[in-house]
Amino acid sequence: MKGLTDIPGIRVGHVSDYEALTGCTAILCEAGAVGGVDIRGSASDTQETPNLDPGHVTPQVHAILLAGGSAFGLEAASGVRRYLEHRGIGFDTGVAKVPIVPAAILYDLGIAKAGVRPTMAMGEAAAAAATTDAVKEGCVGAGTGATIGKILGMKQAMKSGVGSFTVTLPAGVLVSSLVAVNAFGDVRDPATGKIVAGARSSPTSHDFIDTQEQMKRGATGGFGGRNTTLAVVATNAKLTKVQARKLAEQASLGMARTIYPVNTSFDGDIVFALSIGDHQADLNTLGVAAAEAVSAAILRAVRFAKTLGGVPGLG
Numbered sequence: 001m002k003g004l005t006d007i008p009g010i011r012v013g014h015v016s017d018y019e020a021l022t023g024c025t026a027i028l029c030e031a032g033a034v035g036g037v038d039i040r041g042s043a044s045d046t047q048e049t050p051n052l053d054p055g056h057v058t059p060q061v062h063a064i065l066l067a068g069g070s071a072f073g074l075e076a077a078s079g080v081r082r083y084l085e086h087r088g089i090g091f092d093t094g095v096a097k098v099p100i101v102p103a104a105i106l107y108d109l110g111i112a113k114a115g116v117r118p119t120m121a122m123g124e125a126a127a128a129a130a131t132t133d134a135v136k137e138g139c140v141g142a143g144t145g146a147t148i149g150k151i152l153g154m155k156q157a158m159k160s161g162v163g164s165f166t167v168t169l170p171a172g173v174l175v176s177s178l179v180a181v182n183a184f185g186d187v188r189d190p191a192t193g194k195i196v197a198g199a200r201s202s203p204t205s206h207d208f209i210d211t212q213e214q215m216k217r218g219a220t221g222g223f224g225g226r227n228t229t230l231a232v233v234a235t236n237a238k239l240t241k242v243q244a245r246k247l248a249e250q251a252s253l254g255m256a257r258t259i260y261p262v263n264t265s266f267d268g269d270i271v272f273a274l275s276i277g278d279h280q281a282d283l284n285t286l287g288v289a290a291a292e293a294v295s296a297a298i299l300r301a302v303r304f305a306k307t308l309g310g311v312p313g314l315g
Contacts, residue, residue, distance in 0.1 A: 079122060243275070
């Protein structure tokens, strides 16, 4: 399986700056996809998410942009729009076609060069690099500077990145995910309950301290407001905008099963959902698969992440 690009009509492209340790990821659905969004964290920063509301006039989106760089990284979405405009893709206003590109960012300014962020040119390059090949995982694109387990600061955190996974259902129905994991908390394997990656007991140790237990003992975290897990789930099943929003909500349970704690006031956790296809499927079954896909992608994001910027990874 290839991850998110298993869904026909979706292409994924990454651009990574390994000197500044930042980057962006473009998820293209140029023929149009019905979209939804679920925002659970309290430190999110987004662009064009109102277009995903069921009452909004635009029926489809043409891409999703995920980026590092905190709010500065939203500039990269303009590059994706420019790329799509040049290809004649967008919502037809009668005068011009306007590409609909919802975007969300994560905070990676604390790992390398805070003054270098994803730009419009990087966003355009990520879109131009998008392919139907297997999704590249680990420290790439929006996950280039991603980290986890930051309750004791970056010196005792671990490296994270991007992961992608597909769940197959009967009759050819697919539910796929792509997740950029930049969480405040630790990542646990739902199958065992054990911490896979997270806050460490010292800068030289690989022993985990268990962030939730530290919080219950009075630790409040010295890295607040600088964390976010960004997920995109997509299916080849046909959904309405209301159903796509519900799918995003159900998919967010994958974060809750894998990240401890999750959806905190320190995190800007977001799930986008895309429907691109004509397969028929039960919405609740799709939701179960979406949660599984998100959970598996989170595990892959940390397992494929390599040591960068002095922050140790598992890859």
